[in-house]
Amino acid sequence: MKILALHGLGSSTWMLQQQLAPFVRELGTSCEFTFLDGAIACGRGPGVPDWVSGPFYSYTTGFSPLEMREALDRLEDFIQERGPFDGVFGFSLGAALAISYILDHQRKDALAPFSFAVFFSPIFVTLPDESYCQGLLQRWVDDDHMQFRSEFPDGEFMSPLKDSTERTLAEYLKVVQLMQSMWVGIIPPKTTIDFLGGDGVAEIPRLVHPDLLRGRIKIPTVHITGRKDSPCIGQQSRIAQKLCLASIMRVHEHDGGHDVPYKKSDINNIVSSIREMAKEGEYIRDIYEL
Numbered sequence: 512m513k514i515l516a517l518h519g520l521g522s523s524t525w526m527l528q529q530q531l532a533p534f535v536r537e538l539g540t541s542c543e544f545t546f547l548d549g550a551i552a553c554g555r556g557p558g559v560p561d562w563v564s565g566p567f568y569s570y571t572t573g574f575s576p577l578e579m580r581e582a583l584d585r586l587e588d589f590i591q592e593r594g595p596f597d598g599v600f601g602f603s604l605g606a607a608l609a610i611s612y613i614l615d616h617q618r619k620d621a622l623a624p625f626s627f628a629v630f631f632s633p634i635f636v637t638l639p640d641e642s643y644c645q646g647l648l649q650r651w652v653d654d655d656h657m658q659f660r661s662e663f664p665d666g667e668f669m670s671p672l673k674d675s676t677e678r679t680l681a682e683y684l685k686v687v688q689l690m691q692s693m694w695v696g697i698i699p700p701k702t703t704i705d706f707l708g709g710d711g712v713a714e715i716p717r718l719v720h721p722d723l724l725r726g727r728i729k730i731p732t733v734h735i736t737g738r739k740d741s742p743c744i745g746q747q748s749r750i751a752q753k754l755c756l757a758s759i760m761r762v763h764e765h766d767g768g769h770d771v772p773y774k775k776s777d778i779n780n781i782v783s784s785i786r787e788m789a790k791e792g793e794y795i796r797d798i799y800e801l
Contacts, residue, residue: 512597512789515590515625516546517605520634521556521567524548527602530771534600537782544600545593550585556603558769570608574716580639583612590624598627598789602771606633610751613728614719615639622799626792629733629785631771632740633751635687638717643724647677648715651707660707664688679722683750687718689743721753730795731759731788735781739768759791 518527524546535544549568556567571582586608590596601609609628615638616624650656662668664685672678684706706716721727732755736748752762761784765772772778 512542513594514542514544514598514600515594515596516544517570517599517601517609518546518549518568519556519603519605520569521553522559522602523566523568526559526563527605530602531600533773533775533778534771534782534785537778538785545596547586547589570604574637575714576639576641576717577713579611579637579717582608583615583639586612596625598629598792599625600629600631601633602631603634603769606630607636607751610636610728610754611638611719613730614724614726614754617726617729622796623728623730625730626796627731627733627785627788628728629735629788630748630751631735632737632744632769633734633748634690634744635683635747636719636751636754638719640717641713643717643719644676644680645712647674647680648712650677652712652715663707676723679720680718683720684718686743686746690741690747719754720750724754728755731791732756732761733781733784733788734760734762735772736762736764737767737769737772738764739766741769744769759788759795761788 516527516531518524527546531544535542549570551569551572553567553569555563555565559567570586571578599609599613601607610630610633613623613625613628614636618640651659656671659668659671659681662671663681668681668685669678672681688706706718734748734752734755736745740748752760763777763781763784765774765777767773772781
């Protein structure tokens with residue numbers, strides 16, 4: 512099997528190779544891993560040890576629809592050049608990018624681009640589709656929502672919101688905003704991440720929530736999170752799980768934080784699920800190709 516591997520924000524191929532080494536060994540020679548560095552230089556990511564000298568990368572300069580389209584186009588070019596791939600492994604931002612890529616691909620094509628996926632601690636997912644939640648976001652930047660914008664995220668920002676979809680997105684947006692304090696020095700210079708549209712609706716990231724998106728990832732998935740990860744990232748990872756089909760999903764939790772597990776017992780259990788979901792994905796792909 513050919514597997515594409517995507518690293519986290521402010522990390523690198525070298526770092527992900529160290530993180531995934533126990534899984535690569537356990538999966539054996541039947542799996543061929545290809546690692547992709549992000550195209551954007553940035554600072555050291557959360558949890559990257561001080562002894563790692565860099566360089567460090569991101570897959571995107573930001574999360575607006577245009578920036579996400581550029582990131583997914585770069586990923587598509589790499590897959591066309593080095594693929595096809597049977598599966599994808601992603602950690603943190605790499606997992607979120609893979610989810611966005613799969614959802615975007617499924618929107619344009621009935622077949623998913625991979626047979627299975629493994630997501631380690633995904634952060635929030637954004638889409639390149641400018642039409643997603645466009646009406647809702649336009650209301651947020653209009654004058655009649657000035658109170659919401661002035662109160663968000665620490666004041667009584669929910670009181671002006673009457674629509675349930677607005678309240679759902681606003682509640683999740685606060686969770687995502689809490690994580691940004693961890694990003695000081697990581698995001699490339701001159702990059703802004705404005706979820707309330709300082710430069711207009713076109714610049715607002717299309718933050719994905721399963722209650723606001725009809726589509727689901729249609730391939731088998733394995734989800735791995737750490738019990739000691741920050742609560743806001745833990746919630747983002749749980750939201751990402753709900754973007755996948757529960758009937759073809761396996762979920763694991765380890766004792767660590769925002770990292771890839773390294774204990775032998777965790778690795779054995781997760782690898783068992785990976786093999787199971789990879790086999791299921793191959794079966795589903797064969798049915799579609801009949």
